[in-house]
Amino acid sequence: MAAERTLAIEPRDVLAALDEVADPEIPTVSVVELGMVERIEVRPDELVVELLPTFVGCPAIEIIRESVATRLASFGRPVRVEMTFSTPWTTDRISPEGREKLRRSGFAPPPHLATAGYGGQPGGRALPMVDPMFGLAAPVECPYCGSARTTLENVFGPTQCRSIRHCADCRQPFEAFKPV
Amino acid sequence: MTVMTPTLTPAVGTALAELLLSMADDEFVSGFTDSEWTGIAPLLEEDVAISSISQDELGHARALYQLLAEVRDDGSDEDSIAYDREPDDYRHARLLDHPRGDWADTIARRFYYELADEARLASIGGGYRPLADLVEKLRREERYHRMHVVAWIHRLANGGADARQRLEAALATQGLDAPTVFTPLEGEAALVKAGILTRSMADAEAAWRADLTSILVPLGLALPPSIEHSPAGRRDHSAAFRWLWTEFTSVRRSEGGATW
Numbered sequence: 001m002a003a004e005r006t007l008a009i010e011p012r013d014v015l016a017a018l019d020e021v022a023d024p025e026i027p028t029v030s031v032v033e034l035g036m037v038e039r040i041e042v043r044p045d046e047l048v049v050e051l052l053p054t055f056v057g058c059p060a061i062e063i064i065r066e067s068v069a070t071r072l073a074s075f076g077r078p079v080r081v082e083m084t085f086s087t088p089w090t091t092d093r094i095s096p097e098g099r100e101k102l103r104r105s106g107f108a109p110p111p112h113l114a115t116a117g118y119g120g121q122p123g124g125r126a127l128p129m130v131d132p133m134f135g136l137a138a139p140v141e142c143p144y145c146g147s148a149r150t151t152l153e154n155v156f157g158p159t160q161c162r163s164i165r166h167c168a169d170c171r172q173p174f175e176a177f178k179p180v
Numbered sequence: 181m182t183v184m185t186p187t188l189t190p191a192v193g194t195a196l197a198e199l200l201l202s203m204a205d206d207e208f209v210s211g212f213t214d215s216e217w218t219g220i221a222p223l224l225e226e227d228v229a230i231s232s233i234s235q236d237e238l239g240h241a242r243a244l245y246q247l248l249a250e251v252r253d254d255g256s257d258e259d260s261i262a263y264d265r266e267p268d269d270y271r272h273a274r275l276l277d278h279p280r281g282d283w284a285d286t287i288a289r290r291f292y293y294e295l296a297d298e299a300r301l302a303s304i305g306g307g308y309r310p311l312a313d314l315v316e317k318l319r320r321e322e323r324y325h326r327m328h329v330v331a332w333i334h335r336l337a338n339g340g341a342d343a344r345q346r347l348e349a350a351l352a353t354q355g356l357d358a359p360t361v362f363t364p365l366e367g368e369a370a371l372v373k374a375g376i377l378t379r380s381m382a383d384a385e386a387a388w389r390a391d392l393t394s395i396l397v398p399l400g401l402a403l404p405p406s407i408e409h410s411p412a413g414r415r416d417h418s419a420a421f422r423w424l425w426t427e428f429t430s431v432r433r434s435e436g437g438a439t440w
Contacts, residue, residue: 056317057239085243085313088320154225155324156232160239164225180320 009075011040014047021067024060025159028105031064035093038084046078052089055160091179103143108165108176111140140176142167186309188251192374195367196308197251199376202414203300204244205272206361208262209421210293211237212428216280233325240318247310263432267417267425273360274412279420281350287336288350290329292392296361298326299388307375330395337399348401355407359385363413
């Protein structure tokens, strides 16, 4: 019976479990909603999960790796968590649910790369969405009042993935996910 | 990171290790030097920015050291490579050997370095997949560093006589050995042949000079003559770097093998 039960592990069950693993820096969104899960493989002798780091130097990587291993332990099979850059994580991978949860927690979700003027060219010389003096081409809406009259105060923020903005209407500073 | 390490011939492996070490040491030393601003940057927002950039650079160094450890396959890891070497064994460019200096020095050094790093990253081809994949990701982050330092070049150049004079002086002193980022690699020809590099360091340097000029000229500035000095290479590190080394290795040396 035990063998039958373990054979019955479905990738979608693993995915559902991963959806309960929060990003330690933004606990309202899961690693699934952030688009970090690249591959799930159910093998007879182990579960393999391949994750894409959001930022190369993200200090939360090891915490996420441990959280994933801990959450999947209940499947009763050894867990291997791999990090890979074989596909670049981009902010376009954040799911609609993830974007909505970010907004509700006071983080403006990132503009989609195409509308931000990225044009899908990571090696492009300039960052078209931002002029040299930090003016934004793509409007970022205030997560509190919805106003588009917001300004970039600092492209860098308290973590690598965030920028700091200010809303001219509700006068709130807020954090925005940096498009990469 | 877990990657399948492709097979490399010994000559290409040695050359690739040399390239990875130079790239990683540049990011590592640059990140540590600029982190000296944390808490004392000229503006609060700038304190946040330079600290975040430094954190990025150290993270990039970690990823490059991890690749290097896989290429060497000698039991080393990112921490042992980063912290267990003597100062003479580091291979960062002389440009990054300067002491932190004042804010204009930091901006001038970052300007030369960020644009040089960009020219170098643009020279990485698909010959070694794990490096090409990492570089694709690094460039998405580094473009923000470029934007940051170019904004500061504009701000200082247009910020009144004192700011402009300090910037010009800093561009001259930091420019003295800025081309050392492009010090030719011993195995460069093998890397180009293997498609790991798409162009020589000399060609990358030419692109970098054109890039610098395209930003400076509209501001009424020019590349200082001192930048024509012959490269001093990636050896013979300064007293400033030896001091920095004692700082960044102090914890590791006081308690070998300690973990958080």
